[in-house]
Amino acid sequence: xxxxxxxxxxxxxxxxxxxxxxxxxxxxxxxxxxxxxxxxxxxxxxxxxxxxxxxxxxxxxxxxxxxxxxxxxxxxxxxxxxxxxxxxxxxxxxxxxxxxxxxxxxxxxxxxxxxxxxxxxxxxxxxxxxxxxxxxxxxxxxxxxxxxxxxxxxxxxxxxxxxxxxxxxxxxxxxxxxxxxxxxxxxxxxxxxxxxxxxxxxxxxxxxxxxxxxxxxxxxxxxxxxxxxxxxxxxxxxxxxxxxxxxxxxxxxxxxxxxxxxxxxxxxxxxxxxxxxxxxxxxxxxxxxxxxxxxxxxxxxxxxxxxxxxxxxxxxxxxxxxxxxxxxxxxxxxxxxxxxxxxxxxxxxxxxxxxxxxxxxxxxxxxxxxxxxxxxxxxxxxxxxxxxxxxxxxxxxxxxxxxxxxxxxxxxxxxxxxxxxxxxxxxxxxxxxxxxxxxxxxxxxxxxxxxxxxxxxxxxxxxxxxxxxxxxxxxxxxxxxxxxxxxxxxxxxxxxxxxxxxxxxxxxxxxxxxxxxxxxxxxxxxxxxxxxxxxxxxxxxxxxxxxxxxxxxxxxxxxxxxxxxxxxxxxxxxxxxxxxxxxxxxxxxxxxxxxxxxxxxxxxxxxxxxxxxxxxxxxxxxxxxxxxxxxxxxxxxxxxxxxxxxxxxxxxxxxxxxxxxxxxxxxxxxxxxxxxxxxxxxxxxxxxxxxxxxxxxxxxxxxxxxxxxxxxxxxxxxxxxxxxxxxxx
Amino acid sequence: xxxxxxxxxxxxxxxxxxxxxxxxxxxxxxxxxxxxxxxxxxxxxxxxxxxxxxxxxxxxxxxxxxxxxxxxxxxxxxxxxxxxxxxxxxxxxxxxxxxxxxxxxxxxxxxxxxxxxxxxxxxxxxxxxxxxxxxxxxxxxxxxxxxxxxxxxxxxxxxxxxxxxxxxxxxxxxxxxxxxxxxxxxxxxx
Numbered sequence: 001x002x003x004x005x006x007x008x009x010x011x012x013x014x015x016x017x018x019x020x021x022x023x024x025x026x027x028x029x030x031x032x033x034x035x036x037x038x039x040x041x042x043x044x045x046x047x048x049x050x051x052x053x054x055x056x057x058x059x060x061x062x063x064x065x066x067x068x069x070x071x072x073x074x075x076x077x078x079x080x081x082x083x084x085x086x087x088x089x090x091x092x093x094x095x096x097x098x099x100x101x102x103x104x105x106x107x108x109x110x111x112x113x114x115x116x117x118x119x120x121x122x123x124x125x126x127x128x129x130x131x132x133x134x135x136x137x138x139x140x141x142x143x144x145x146x147x148x149x150x151x152x153x154x155x156x157x158x159x160x161x162x163x164x165x166x167x168x169x170x171x172x173x174x175x176x177x178x179x180x181x182x183x184x185x186x187x188x189x190x191x192x193x194x195x196x197x198x199x200x201x202x203x204x205x206x207x208x209x210x211x212x213x214x215x216x217x218x219x220x221x222x223x224x225x226x227x228x229x230x231x232x233x234x235x236x237x238x239x240x241x242x243x244x245x246x247x248x249x250x251x252x253x254x255x256x257x258x259x260x261x262x263x264x265x266x267x268x269x270x271x272x273x274x275x276x277x278x279x280x281x282x283x284x285x286x287x288x289x290x291x292x293x294x295x296x297x298x299x300x301x302x303x304x305x306x307x308x309x310x311x312x313x314x315x316x317x318x319x320x321x322x323x324x325x326x327x328x329x330x331x332x333x334x335x336x337x338x339x340x341x342x343x344x345x346x347x348x349x350x351x352x353x354x355x356x357x358x359x360x361x362x363x364x365x366x367x368x369x370x371x372x373x374x375x376x377x378x379x380x381x382x383x384x385x386x387x388x389x390x391x392x393x394x395x396x397x398x399x400x401x402x403x404x405x406x407x408x409x410x411x412x413x414x415x416x417x418x419x420x421x422x423x424x425x426x427x428x429x430x431x432x433x434x435x436x437x438x439x440x441x442x443x444x445x446x447x448x449x450x451x452x453x454x455x456x457x458x459x460x461x462x463x464x465x466x467x468x469x470x471x472x473x474x475x476x477x478x479x480x481x482x483x484x485x486x487x488x489x490x491x492x493x494x495x496x497x498x499x500x501x502x503x504x505x506x507x508x509x510x511x512x513x514x515x516x517x518x519x520x521x522x523x524x525x526x527x528x529x530x531x532x533x534x535x536x537x538x539x540x541x542x543x544x545x546x547x548x549x550x551x552x553x554x555x556x557x558x559x560x561x562x563x564x565x566x567x568x569x570x571x572x573x574x575x576x577x578x579x580x581x582x583x584x585x586x587x588x589x590x591x592x593x594x595x596x597x598x599x600x601x602x603x604x605x606x607x608x609x610x611x612x613x614x615x616x617x618x619x620x621x622x623x624x625x626x627x628x629x630x631x632x633x634x635x636x637x638x639x640x641x642x643x644x645x646x647x648x649x650x651x652x653x654x655x656x657x658x659x660x661x662x663x664x665x666x667x668x669x670x671x672x673x674x675x676x677x678x679x680x681x682x683x684x685x686x687x688x689x690x691x692x693x694x695x696x697x698x699x700x701x702x703x704x705x706x707x708x709x710x711x712x713x714x715x716x717x718x719x720x721x722x723x724x725x726x727x728x729x
Numbered sequence: 730x731x732x733x734x735x736x737x738x739x740x741x742x743x744x745x746x747x748x749x750x751x752x753x754x755x756x757x758x759x760x761x762x763x764x765x766x767x768x769x770x771x772x773x774x775x776x777x778x779x780x781x782x783x784x785x786x787x788x789x790x791x792x793x794x795x796x797x798x799x800x801x802x803x804x805x806x807x808x809x810x811x812x813x814x815x816x817x818x819x820x821x822x823x824x825x826x827x828x829x830x831x832x833x834x835x836x837x838x839x840x841x842x843x844x845x846x847x848x849x850x851x852x853x854x855x856x857x858x859x860x861x862x863x864x865x866x867x868x869x870x871x872x873x874x875x876x877x878x879x880x881x882x883x884x885x886x887x888x889x890x891x892x893x894x895x896x897x898x899x900x901x902x903x904x905x906x907x908x909x910x911x912x913x914x915x916x917x918x919x
Contacts, residue, residue: 034765035812038773043914046770046777050889054767054805066807198848229852285852330835 031546053676059096059631059639060600063592064549071171071191073455073467074180074398075388080497080541083457083467083487084177085553085588089170091199096631096641098670098686098724100208100216102170102192103161107645108629109172110588111606112188113622116697116714119152120315121271121302122159124697127174128555129584129610129621130187130533133565133700137186137507137531139177142321143194143290145342148184150378150406151442153510156346158296158317163277165206165218166233166292167192168199174588175555176505176535179469179485182451183508186533194290196281197222197229203729206682211720214239233279241271241300244715251308251361253707262360264309269715270300291322298351305372306356307700307709313354313371318347334391344380347410353431356417365427366416373431374441375412381405398455407446408511411435443515447508448476463491473506477514481506481530499539507531513563513576522565523575531578532560547594556585567704574703582618584610598633617651620698622663624648637679641670647695656701661713664695682726692719770891771871771884772809775845776817778867778882779827781911784842785904788865795828797840801857802847804831805871835860846870846880854878865904876918894918 038046052058067090072082079086087109099105103123106114115124117133124135136153139146142162149156170192177185200222208216216237223230251263278293296317304310323342331337356370386400414431418424419439425432434440453471460466467487474480485503492498509528516524539553559582565574586608593601606625610618617623628644645668650661670686689695695717699710779796798814800806810829818826830841835853838844838860846857848871858879861868868881875883876894881903883894895915900907 030763031769031808032812032816034763034769035773035809035816038765038770039777039813039816043774043777043781043910046774047890047892047914049770049891050764051767051770051886051891052764053886053889198851283852285856329833333834333836336833 058676059092059641060594060596060598060633062090062092063600063602063631064547064594069171071173071177071189072180073457073469074386074400075396080543081465081489081491083465083485083489083499083501084173085175085499085501085537085539085555087172087174089172091168091195094164094167096639096670096672097629097643098641098668098672098684098722099164100722100724101161101164102167105164105170106172106190108602108604108627108643109174110590110604110627111174111586111608111625112172113625113647115620116302116716118303118307118700118710118714119305120157120299121269121714122154122157123161125188125190126621127188128557128586128606129608129618129623130557130559130582131610131618131620132562134510136184136510137188137533139181139183139185139189141181141189141191142292143323143325144191144340145321145323145344145382146181146184146380147319147321147344148380149346150380150408150445150447150511151376152512153184153507156317156319156378157348158299158315160273160275160296160299162192162292162294163218163233163235163275163279165220165235166194166277166279168195169193175501175537175557176483176485176503176533178483178505179453179471179503180455182471182473182483183449183506183530186505186507186531194279194281194292195220195222195231195233196283196288197224197231200231200233201728204726205729206724206726208237208722208724210239210722212240212242212717214722227284229281229283231279231281233277235277236275238274239272241269241273242717242720243268243271244717245269246303246309246710246715247712248710249303249308250306250707250709251358253709254357254361258363260360260363262358262364264311264358267309267311269303270309270311270313271302273297273299286326286328288325288327289323290325291320294319301354303699303710303714304356305354308355308357308361310355310358312352313350314352315354316347316349316351318345320345331387334389336388336390338384338386340382340384342380342382342384345377347375347377349375349412353414362427367428368416370415370417371431372416372441373412373414375410376408376442377410378408379406394459396457398453398457400451400453402451404449404451405446406449407444408442409444411440411442411444413440415439438517441516442511443517445511445515446476447511450474465489475508478509478528478530495543497541499537499541501535501537501539503535505533505535507533507563509563509576513565516576523568523573525576528563528576529561529578531562534558534560549592551590552587554585554587556583558583567702569704581613582610584608584618600631602629603627612654614654616654619651619653619656619701622648622650624663637673637675639670639672639674641668641672643668650698652698653701656708657706658708658711661696661698662694664693664716665691666693666695667691680728682724682728684722684724686722686724687719688722689717689719694718766809767886767891768805768807769809772806772813774884774891774893775810775843775869776813776827778843778869778911779817779825781908782843782867782900783906783908784865787904788842789825793840794825796825796842797828797830798843798845799830799832799838799841800845800847801832801838801850803849805847838866839864841866843867843869846872846875848872854880862903867900867903867905882915892916 067079067088068076069086070076072084113126125138134154173189177189200220204220218235221232249265274297276295281290299315301310301313321344326339329336353371353373359369382404384402389397412435414433451473455469458466469485483504488500490498514524535557537555542550561578562580564579566577588606590604612618626646630642632640646665648663667690668688672684674682696713699713702708814827844866871884876896881900896918
């Protein structure tokens with residue numbers, strides 16, 4: 001039945017696509033003709049002509065409009081000429097797709113796949129086959145400020161994306177960015193730019209209801225108060241999560257060995273949480289102050305902290321990121337200067353104790369199971385100064401320096417198992433406080449880092465631009481590192497740009513990898529070195545017509561000293577080591593096509609082949625990926641957005657005995673009613689995973705005993721629906 | 730490789746190729762019935778203003794003979810402004826030719842004859858206007874209250890039509906002479 005449904009869908013899809021191209025007629029490169037026509041008219045006639053307004057929802061034109069990025073070099077430039085392979089996602093794209101979270105948007109980036117972690121089901125942004133359990137190899141920035149946990153190296157243990165309502169645009173680099181951003185701009189950089197006054201039109205409020213008992217409400221407002229431009233955003237939401245079934249978990253495997261029946265599997269994955277997002281942006285002249293706060297409460301543990309289902313364990317996670325930015329284009333004749341002071345605080349605390357193993361495990365020795373109460377805070381303070389100097393002919397020089405201080409503190413660790421001050425905690429005891437001892441899950445530590453970078457863009461011939469950059473970083477805990485980048489950009493023809501890019505990146509070991517000593521799951525190693533990645537890219541950007549843009553890139557990378565938690569002999573623990581290396585190569589192709597005035601198509605395909613040191617597939621990342629998105633004005637004011645996402649088969653790592661994980665295809669539809677001229681209401685209805693495909697992401701590989709804790713991988717949501725209503729005051 | 734697992738990819742490939750073949754078949758055509766874009770019309774207005782404004786000779790020099798049309802900040806025009814300027818220059822038998830310059834620094838305003846101030850410059854609009862006061866430059870913008878705050882021409886849209894406010898006093902204050910025909914069409918602000 002499902003197959004038949006799918007076939008019907010594909011056939012009708014083809015028909016619709018054919019209809020969209022032919023029925024609405026004329027592909028258009030007629031800007032010149034239009035200007036010529038307008039110039040024939042006199043001023044009086046011109047004031048009587050009806051126009052299509054610029055700042056309205058025109059997703060078709062938006063797809064092929066010239067896009068600029070700042071993420072590549074720090075200066076705004078067209079994506080075609082930027083010395084990196086970049087993608088821009090605008091607020092209009094987000095609205096068209098009907099997305100309400102950053103995680104739902106990123107799949108449209110060629111070569112980027114959003115997978116799930118066995119740890120809390122956090123999203124993993126997998127770029128070009130660079131896969132790891134913690135996904136610390138991608139740097140996520142909010143307004144240029146790293147959201148980076150010192151403990152795990154990723155976005156924090158309770159990262160659940162961020163509200164799409166406050167996002168103005170997202171700029172993504174696939175490939176390294178350490179020469180500009182320093183540590184962890186390794187596999188890629190994602191910079192989320194939040195909304196300022198100009199991005200919000202007065203006041204807008206809305207609600208959204210979704211399957212899995214998901215409800216959300218939001219408010220956006222912008223105004224000018226006493227000469228200050230102000231933008232405000234508020235969102236509150238609650239969800240039960242999709243609760244897909246986990247057939248067997250870590251405890252199931254122990255039950256088989258010890259003949260117990262303690263496992264809570266089959267059971268559902270725990271993804272419930274409430275969220276509160278608040279956003280504030282105040283600016284005047286050369287000053288801008290921004291603050292974002294997120295609170296996640298009753299945050300479920302996914303498949304459990306040790307991959308043994310834990311329906312009762314809950315976290316509370318808080319994040320505050322704020323920055324004060326001074327940007328003066330006119331400080332002196334030749335200097336364009338930026339100074340940014342920023343602060344990021346992240347706190348995680350268990351609101352209900354986390355279950356490591358359920359009651360009944362270990363022959364029933366622990367009546368409440370092995371449980372733990374954890375709390376940890378991180379604070380990150382940065383001062384960054386940079387400036388462009390335009391005093392040399394044909395050169396644009398950028399200089400920058402900065403200082404970072406980060407610390408993990410307020411570590412509280414209470415456990416009812418393991419070791420306390422040299423003594424084994426007897427089973428059956430209450431939670432015992434092991435904070436401030438060597439047996440806490442992470443010691444309180446800090447890290448200091450200062451850096452200096454230099455970048456030169458040299459226009460050495462009329463159509464040639466050479467970018468060279470170098471960044472030096474000095475760390476208080478593991479020494480210094482130097483990262484270069486080179487880029488040659490050639491305007492081969494007026495409609496074709498070719499680029500050759502080289503970059504080196506490093507990833508700083510996270511504190512969990514360095515210092516974790518009593519964590520029952522993963523042990524740290526203070527002798528770790530940073531991971532290194534060298535990458536080479538050849539990229540082409542071809543504007544075939546005004547309405548058809550094509551991009552192709554070929555890449556190759558070598559990832560050295562990759563940190564992996566290597567299983568220790570005998571036990572269930574793993575220790576961090578610079579154990580692996582990986583080489584990869586592949587290509588990404590993208591086409592953006594405004595088919596008619598009322599229909600557009602975005603299609604991309606990515607291929608990657610990554611091998612470990614034994615020349616085996618590095619595993620877990622899809623080799624093939626394709627994405628197709630069409631937008632269509634079906635009827636005046638009615639927009640239909642279709643997204644088809646195909647994720648190919650995922651091979652396993654060489655130590656994983658399981659057969660490859662099957663690929664999947666999800667089809668998402670969003671129907672939106674929006675009157676761009678005078679409407680106040682904006683309504684949308686959508687379905688996700690229309691064909692209820694059994695989509696799964698790889699679970700963690702085997703322990704040294706060859707036990708795979710979650711053998712049937714991590715299921716994603718099946719078919720589900722949403723409804724959204726917005727009102728513009 | 731299991732051919733069934735490749736099916737979505739095959740369908741994807743077929744859809745793509747069909748669509749691409751179809752673009753080849755449908756040839757571009759143009760009819761005056763099409764609606765122009767707001768920025769296209771504004772680009773034509775901007776170049777058109779040069780016919781209705783007279784600059785004093787002091788505004789030009791040997792090195793700067795052309796009428797320089799500057800855009801400060803983010804460019805909303807795409808190719809439209811360059812096309813409009815190129816076409817105006819092509820048709821010109823007499824009079825000054827035009828050129829477009831995208832600028833970022835306020836000091837560069839001194840070399841401009843028309844200054845289009847993008848909305849992206851909202852935060853420093855008063856500084857921009859203060860700089861512009863020292864030159865013979867016609868200031869134009871889409872920003873709300875631009876004319877009220879000391880600007881010369883401000884575009885606005887009403888019922889999907891583009892119109893503009895003008896303050897002849899500030900125009901004349903910069904030693905520029907607006908043509909009667911321009912004032913007749915514009916909404917005068919005093």
